Amino acid sequence: MIEFKDVSKFYGPFQVLKNCSLKVAKGEVVVVCGPSGSGKSTLIKCANGLEPFQKGELIVDGVPLHDPKTDMPKLRARVGMVFQNFELFPHLKIAENLCLAQQKVLGRGKDEAMVKGMALLDRVGLKEHSHKFPGQLSGGQQQRVAIARALAMDPIAMLFDEPTSALDPEMVNEVLDVMVELAREGMTMMVVTHEMGFARKVAHRVVFMDKGEVVENAAKDDFFNAPRSDRAQLFLSKIL
Ligand code: ADP
Ligand code: MG
Secondary structure, three states: OEEEEEEEEEEOOEEEEEEEEEEEOOOOEEEEEOOOOOOHHHHHHHOOOOOOOOEEEEEEOOEEOOOOOOOHHHHHHHEEEEOOOOOOOOOOOHHHHHHHHHHHOOOOOHHHHHHHHHHHHHHOOOHHHOOOOHHHOOHHHHHHHHHHHHHOOOOOEEEEEOOOOOOOHHHHHHHHHHHHHHHHOOOOEEEEOOOHHHHHHHOOEEEEEEOOEEEEEEEHHHHHHOOOOHHHHHHHHHHO
16 A cells, blocks of 8 residues: 655755655554654655655555656545644634545535534544534544544545654543554554554554664564564663
């Protein structure tokens, strides 16, 4: 579903991604971890065309993102993305947040968008909150709305960039529970997170990045039982 082949990206002289290669198969959950500044956000944003890159190939559901002819907005509409800071529209009610892109990007009618949006809001346990503004919800609730909003676009895959790291600890699990359910339903997911409990529960593979490189890309059990690189071992010893 997602394949990075030797992807490199530069900010001027600074190389932020160094020949990154990895694959995410359909239905697979890949957790990406690594120290701050190692390039995790940059990598994941490349996968829905939010970040351009200079070298290598990146193919998402058969679409070559390295090809300048690719219609990026169309691709972006098909790959859901959830950010650390929710990124809901603060001036729009929850219901409107859920419907906007469905109507503007997918051309759905208001009623259809609303039915879909409300079903997903119910699924994340928030159907009573559709008339509120994002600021009236807790961080955990806002993040669940952001997930519902992404799912309303019928994505072929979901990308998460540290979806729980801005949350108070007591709200982390309500968001992870939604993600675990999605994973178990077979959603293709690429998840940047340091929640190793989540990784142990649902990840198929774990990718460890350091200084712009994919240092380790291992089956989950192999990663946790015996990380091969010193850098991954050191990282795990600090966060576990
Ligand atoms: P991570 O998500 O692993 O913390 P990022 O992908 O956000 O890492 O950033 C990787 C590196 O790229 C960092 O060193 C960061 O400072 C640098 N970086 C990120 N965005 C920019 C930018 N727009 N211009 C220059 N450097 C950047
Ligand atoms: Mg980041």
